[in-house]
Amino acid sequence: MNSKVTKAIIPVAGWGTRRLPITKVVEKSMLPVGNRPLVDYSVQELIKAGVKDIYMVVSNTEPCQVRAFYQDNLALNRYLVDRGKEDKLEKAKTLPEDVHIHYVAQDPSAKYGTAVPIALAVTEFGINEPVLVFMGDDFIWNPKGESAAEALIKASSKGECAILGVEIDKKDVEKYGVLSVSDGKLTGVVEKPTPEEAPSNLINVSKYVMTPDLLKKIVKYVEENDFGPTEQEYMVTDPIDDYIKNGGVMKVAKTTGEYLDGGSVEGWLHANNVVCG
Secondary structure: OOOOOOEEEEEOOOOOHHHOOHHHOOOHHHOEEOOEEHHHHHHHHHHHOOOOEEEEEEEOOOOOHHHHHHOOOHHHHHHHHHOOOHHHHHHHOOOOOOOEEEEEEEOOOOOOOOHHHHHHHHHHHOOOOOEEEEOOOEEEEOOOOOOHHHHHHHHOOOOOEEEEEEEOOHHHHHHOEEEEEEOOEEEEEEEOOOOOOOOOOEEEEEEEEEOHHHHHHHHHHHHHOOOOOOOOOOOOHHHHHHHHHOOOOEEEEEOOOEEEEOOOHHHHHHHHHHHHO
16 A cells, blocks of 8 residues: 555644633634744745645634744735845745645534544545545654654554654653554553553654544544533544454554644743744
């Protein structure tokens, strides 16, 4: 089976309530780390790994800052040319010509959870091939080594699904979903276990390669359930667990990079210190 993966889904909708009040006016995925927005670290990593089509699930509020960032700013380009600053044009360009971003808006007041934007993108664009799935508010920092996208593509080279596992100190596992692994394959995700109960020190950071079979399961899970706003979220780990229990294979890819999360103030400050340090 062709192991080439050229499509990716990046959910960037949501209010970013953990980052209020700044997220009243700045989309969470657009918070700056160094001189670039959070989401662009994943976008550039995916492009380097061979992705040509990126499906962004954005909020239905306007204006959309993510969309604006990846468009050419013609007024800025004219200004740079008029002022003799043509050398800055390359920095102002955020996408190569052969890469395309497609957008679909998610209503933040409707169904909520990590499975919803994936199902929305698959349905809206008829995705029926293996696809990388990265969240928009975190990334793996590994400038001198293999990227998370490259590791996932390599792990899925025989046509299986793949999930990224990041090693942390076992005493810190209570904050995360922890991967249970057997023979290099995922057997389950244990949410926020104690260090004694944790099946490994590999945490789930919601970075995947998903095959069409799993994508269909995610769509079905979202469409066939009707959780109220105060009930459980539509967690993508639920259909993944069902997929595995019914014979599906999800390989575990590992990374030597550092997981940086901009979803909290502390995580965002740390990401800036790492990238700019």
